[in-house]
Amino acid sequence: MIRVNLDVMLAKRRLSSGELAERLGITPANLSILKTNKGKAIRFSTLDALCRILECQPADILEYVPDTTESEAV
Amino acid sequence: MIRVNLDVMLAKRRLSSGELAERLGITPANLSILKTNKGKAIRFSTLDALCRILECQPADILEYVPDTTESEAV
DNA sequence: ATAAATTTATTGTTTTACGATAAAAGTTCA
DNA sequence: TGAACTTTTATCGTAAAACAATAAATTTAT
Numbered sequence A, B: 001m002i003r004v005n006l007d008v009m010l011a012k013r014r015l016s017s018g019e020l021a022e023r024l025g026i027t028p029a030n031l032s033i034l035k036t037n038k039g040k041a042i043r044f045s046t047l048d049a050l051c052r053i054l055e056c057q058p059a060d061i062l063e064y065v066p067d068t069t070e071s072e073a074v
Numbered sequence C: 001a002t003a004a005a006t007t008t009a010t011t012g013t014t015t016t017a018c019g020a021t022a023a024a025a026g027t028t029c030a
Numbered sequence D: 001t002g003a004a005c006t007t008t009t010a011t012c013g014t015a016a017a018a019c020a021a022t023a024a025a026t027t028t029a030t
Helices: A006-012 A017-024 A028-035 A044-054 B006-012 B017-024 B028-035 B044-054
Strands: A002-004 A041-043 A062-064 B002-004 B041-043 B062-064
Touching: A002 B044, A006 A017, A006 A028, A006 A044, A017 A028, A017 A044, A041 A044, A044 B002, A044 B062, A062 B044, B006 B017, B006 B028, B006 B044, B017 B028, B017 B044, B041 B044
Parallel strands: none
Antiparallel strands: A002 A062, A041 B041, B002 B062
């Protein structure tokens, strides 16, 4: 599973979702989809803009979380 | 600019493009588009499969290269 | 409570992934 | 030199998804 960690970078940069959406040039509603892991893909143009504005790397935004098919119990 | 660094991970894993394509379940031709930075976006499902097969993180595959609009001279 | 910010939900358009196939180009090796 | 193999390029087609726009619902803060 690929997780989008925009919250973390937003917090680090002390930026609100609305502000980021404005700077990205997309509506807050559409940014929200990405931010809440509802998206199924991402355009490189969007990822590029995110990295530029947040001054970070894709690594700071995208995370691969291995699927633990195993029981998961503690 | 977002750069796809699949070559590096393929080399590290000593895996050929064809072999990776086969394991991904996509044709070598279509993987090539991604590998040679011809793609404009990527599905999380594909990125997920890449990370799983190559045992790596998106960070190992996707890189943000800041645009140096400045003269670039040394 | 109420104002502001965020998320959800829809509908519509445009773009892109990815499939499939054929051809071109580049490698390897005898 | 040339056959065998791998990778890339080029098209066409279909299904999927980004992103726009708007309104409504929800959450958070004051």
